[in-house]
Amino acid sequence: MPSFDIVSEVDKHQLTNAVDQVNRTVGNRFDFKGVDAELEMNDFNLLIRTESEQKVNQIVDVLRAALIKCDIDPLAMEIGQLEQSGKTVKQAITMRNGLEKELAKKIVKLIKDEKMKVQASIQGDQVRVTGKKRDDLQQVMAMLRGKELDQPLQFNNFRD
Template sequence: MAKDETFDITTGCDLQEVANAVNQARKEISTRFDFKNVVAEIDYDHNATKIGLHAADEYKLEAMWQVIQGRLIARNVPVQNLVRGTAQKASQGTIRQEVTLVQAIEQDIAKKIVKFVKDQKYKKAQAQVQGDAVRISSPNRDELQQVITDLKAQDYGIELKFGNYR
């Protein structure tokens, strides 16, 4: 029996690049004229993988989001993996928002990926969920390349990374 070739589908953000982007955004916001003498804070919790935005009003919050999003894009952090929470009122008329970074493929998305691979009726490609990743295996490398191409054309709301190709 021929040995199966495999690859893993994962997702995630480089947390050091996120920290660098947050620091750059803080510097830019501190020097911008429209943020002088108003509440404009960005907090980054490395362990919880959350970014907290605190602004004077919704306009400033949206401006802060544009700044941080631009910095993240410049540092090749996938913005599809950022989930913005709902803006909530805070003390003294300010507003807060939490942004969560997706670091793993959720079970329902993993099941959708497996279902997609099975529905495509590849000759010998098999998909299985392994924790927070999906492993695709097949004896044919060309078929694996076709699976990668087809999955890149799909939109699951997160950036898919294809690695551990053996």
């Protein structure tokens, strides 16, 4: 019976590359000369530290561009609140890795509402879809690509 998994994963190696690109770009940009600005990475948590809110926003824009170049969807970013302490401004960014329970339930509900001849079940931080025909599974993929979800989805582990 054909099946595939719906996941939301961020490639950690590509994320490291994107963070390195941002730090290099910030170090080379003219408007950041003499400014103490950096982007730190700890697992899937990023921390921007700089002198002003404007510089934080510029670094976030550079990060979005770097993520796109590294084939990571910027929707995976969850941007936290700005924290001001003394002369430094900090902003935490979390990269969402894995489907959250609420989103997994929403995906299963979307599939069931379409009344396709497939079964969808939540398995940990992924959703497994099984069906009798490969075409039905491809219809599910096309339907989910067309929906506006707040997290990027990947389809993997396709089996015939």
